[in-house]
Amino acid sequence: MKAQEAEGQMPGLLLEGECATITLRRPRHHNRLEPADLAELMLLLERADAGPGLRVLVLTGTGTSFSSGFHIGAFGDAQAVPSLEAVVERLERMRLPTICALNGSVYGGATDLALACDFRIGVEGMRLVMPAARLGLHYYPSGMRRFVSRLGLGVAKRLFLAAEPLDTAALLACGYLDEAVPAPELAGRVADLAARLAAHAPLAVQGMKQALNDIARGRADDAAIGARAEALTASEDFAEGRRAWAEKRSPRFKGR
Numbered sequence: 001m002k003a004q005e006a007e008g009q010m011p012g013l014l015l016e017g018e019c020a021t022i023t024l025r026r027p028r029h030h031n032r033l034e035p036a037d038l039a040e041l042m043l044l045l046e047r048a049d050a051g052p053g054l055r056v057l058v059l060t061g062t063g064t065s066f067s068s069g070f071h072i073g074a075f076g077d078a079q080a081v082p083s084l085e086a087v088v089e090r091l092e093r094m095r096l097p098t099i100c101a102l103n104g105s106v107y108g109g110a111t112d113l114a115l116a117c118d119f120r121i122g123v124e125g126m127r128l129v130m131p132a133a134r135l136g137l138h139y140y141p142s143g144m145r146r147f148v149s150r151l152g153l154g155v156a157k158r159l160f161l162a163a164e165p166l167d168t169a170a171l172l173a174c175g176y177l178d179e180a181v182p183a184p185e186l187a188g189r190v191a192d193l194a195a196r197l198a199a200h201a202p203l204a205v206q207g208m209k210q211a212l213n214d215i216a217r218g219r220a221d222d223a224a225i226g227a228r229a230e231a232l233t234a235s236e237d238f239a240e241g242r243r244a245w246a247e248k249r250s251p252r253f254k255g256r
Contacts, residue, residue: 011037013044018055018198020048020096027063033070033084033110041087049094055198055205055255057094058190059117060101066126069108084109085140092116092146092213095206097197101190102126103183111159112143115150118209120176121190123183128166128176130159149216151175201237202255 014021022044024031033041048057061067070084082090091098091113100114102122107129114120132139139160147156155174158164171177181189197205207228214220232238236256244251 011041011044013047015051015054018053019058019194020051020054020056021058021060022048024059024061024067027061027065030065030068030104030107031061031063031110032068035081038070038082038084038087042082042090045087045090045094049096054096055202056194057096057098058101058194059091059098059113060190061103063104065104066100066102066106066114066122067110069106069110083140084113085142088112088116088146089142095209097205097209099190099193099197101186102177103186105129107131109143112146115146115176119178119193121179121181121186121193122168122171122177123186124168124180125183126168126171126180128159128171129163131163133161133163145217149218199250199253201235201241201251201253203232203235203237207232 011022011024014023022041024033024037026032026034045057048054088109097119098117099119099121100117102114102120104123105126105128106114108131111128111130130139144156144160147159151174155176159166166174166176168177168180172180179189207225211220211225211228214225237251237253240253241251
């Protein structure tokens with residue numbers, strides 16, 4: 001399903017080669033997330049993570065904003081199952097490396113959706129707003145933990161307590177954005193990064209992604225990380241990597 005499909009539809013999944021793309025498609029409402037969207041997003045994440053041959057996931061939106069977050073009017077809706085927190089946690093646990101292509105500004109819960117991705121590339125002129133305190137809303141714990149561990153306590157307090165908007169320069173300075181590019185260059189830059197990630201040994205990329213996230217959260221099990229690293233020394237990919245290095249050619253990894 002492509003981004004240009006009808007207004008108001010749920011997120012869609014597009015598979016192209018080794019890359020999966022999930023696109024938020026409610027531009028008239030700044031890609032606001034409805035309860036039904038959360039269930040659809042969870043299914044799409046599961047499908048992408050289980051996809052044979054997939055090596056990268058891109059999350060993006062349509063229109064002038066990436067997303068305005070979860071629909072305020074739907075808070076407390078019993079149909080909001082799974083919760084936004086559950087969807088974001090599942091996104092962070094993806095085995096695939098993930099890129100958030102921020103086609104515009106990001107608000108509320110969608111700020112955490114983007115932060116759960118491994119890389120964030122945005123467009124120049126975008127900004128971030130976390131209005132929880134202005135709404136009388138207490139944010140969920142895993143999201144606050146992610147902001148503190150990724151961006152630092154000071155930045156998290158500016159966002160959650162002061163509800164301070166951050167412009168593109170501030171998002172780059174605090175590490176929320178890895179890069180900002182002119183809007184016409186976003187798709188190409190994301191495609192370049194996706195191709196680079198897809199070209200690397202998938203078992204090594206996926207294993208190190210899990211380890212780095214566990215370290216960031218203070219959950220790292222050094223013995224388990226070491227065991228995974230040791231196991232990969234016997235993989236076909238490691239043998240191929242060494243051969244390619246010796247032969248001065250690009251490796252052809254198979255994920256085995």
